[in-house]
Amino acid sequence: MTGYYLPILFIVSWFALMYLISHISGWSQLALYYQDGSPYEGRRLRFQSSSMRWMMGYNNCLTFGPSREGLHISIVLPMRIAHPNLMVPWSEILSSKYHGRFFKGYY
DSSP: OOGGGHHHHHHHHHHHHHHHHHHHTOOOOOOHHHBBOOOOOOOOEEEEEEEEEEGGEEEEEEEEEEEESSEEEEEEEEEOOTOOOOOEEEEGOOEEEHHHSSOOEEE
């Protein structure tokens, strides 16, 4: 009988962890304003990374899809729990260049 508890414990833990990460990182707050349920059919940039608040990193698990309306953001399937797809309008996106000691990039 104990062999059944381990898979159930793993699944429950995975769901709890995804909900916790969504709330700590701020993804759930973004979804309140930018959740997108429509399918995206354009060009996709897969396996992208991003940092969010509290140093939560989404490393190589995001898909970005630029369109005329804005930037579509989704996450790979195993992590999609509590992480709905987002569509952020271009008018809401700001960036600035930074020049670090070893790397250059955008904030």
